[in-house]
Amino acid sequence: MSELALSNLGGVGPLPGLSLQFLMELLAGLFLASLRIGAFLIASPFFGGSSVPLQVRIIMAVLLGVAVVNNVVVPDWQSFTALTGIRVVLTELAIGIASGLILTIWFSAALLAGEKIASSAGLGFAAQIDPDSGGQTPVVSKTFSLFLTVIFLSWNGHLLVLRAVADSYEYLPVGAMPAFPVLVQGGIAAAGSMFFAATIIMLPLTAFLLAINLAIGVITRSAPQLNLFSFGFPISMLGIFVLLYLWVDVLGDAMDDLSRSAIENVQFILGAIING
Numbered sequence: 001m002s003e004l005a006l007s008n009l010g011g012v013g014p015l016p017g018l019s020l021q022f023l024m025e026l027l028a029g030l031f032l033a034s035l036r037i038g039a040f041l042i043a044s045p046f047f048g049g050s051s052v053p054l055q056v057r058i059i060m061a062v063l064l065g066v067a068v069v070n071n072v073v074v075p076d077w078q079s080f081t082a083l084t085g086i087r088v089v090l091t092e093l094a095i096g097i098a099s100g101l102i103l104t105i106w107f108s109a110a111l112l113a114g115e116k117i118a119s120s121a122g123l124g125f126a127a128q129i130d131p132d133s134g135g136q137t138p139v140v141s142k143t144f145s146l147f148l149t150v151i152f153l154s155w156n157g158h159l160l161v162l163r164a165v166a167d168s169y170e171y172l173p174v175g176a177m178p179a180f181p182v183l184v185q186g187g188i189a190a191a192g193s194m195f196f197a198a199t200i201i202m203l204p205l206t207a208f209l210l211a212i213n214l215a216i217g218v219i220t221r222s223a224p225q226l227n228l229f230s231f232g233f234p235i236s237m238l239g240i241f242v243l244l245y246l247w248v249d250v251l252g253d254a255m256d257d258l259s260r261s262a263i264e265n266v267q268f269i270l271g272a273i274i275n276g
Helices: 002-009 020-043 055-071 082-121 137-156 156-170 180-222 228-246 248-272
Strands: 127-129 136-138
Touching: 020 055, 020 082, 020 156, 055 156, 082 136, 082 137, 082 156, 082 180, 082 228, 082 248, 136 137, 137 156, 137 248, 156 248, 180 228, 180 248, 228 248
Parallel strands: none
Antiparallel strands: 127 136
16 A cells, blocks of 8 residues: 555656655745745735734745746756755845835834824824834824725735736846845835835924914913913814814825835835846
């Protein structure tokens, strides 16, 4: 019985062509093809969030790896030595993690803008545990982040960024050495763009809040019995709620531009790492 099973694995039996060596080559190619896009799914926003179970991310990485194996040429794992194989694995992980982190840095502009608006309006104490970061996050920041995620998914941005990572296999195949300084420069530039985008998003609201605080200061100066705690905080909080309600359309356009700029930056970085 054992001889019959071994003969079937060797390709002699009812399943010709299915050999143990072929199966190992197939699994090794699938593993190499899934590293880059799997690392991107772990490090990117939405895909790498705590709301998406790890099992779902692994299944998505394997399925996308199957699509990559069928469309691009993956080197044979037997052509790699031990040191070369480790270098290829680390390189694929670095490309995927760097791409996901660049997209995450861009998306952090919404969190930063919400945090500054909340602290300026006196809503900084209204915080909750963020499962993604593991720390205290103001409710306004989390609302902005969810708003950005909804807009990102509404115009199929997640499909575009997955297509960008999948297309990177064509001009940067598995085993090729990318320009790592471009990834580092892309991360630094994304951090600068994050602060700039957060400033643009929060600038109108903070300007209105500054005007409200100046008016409150004049009123409390003329009528000392109207102190800051009994008069200033309620006015500031009511004012920010009204401003956020009136500012929804503008905020939606800003989040749309932010998500599109983030994907364009990831596409540019993935296209630039081939030649530096």
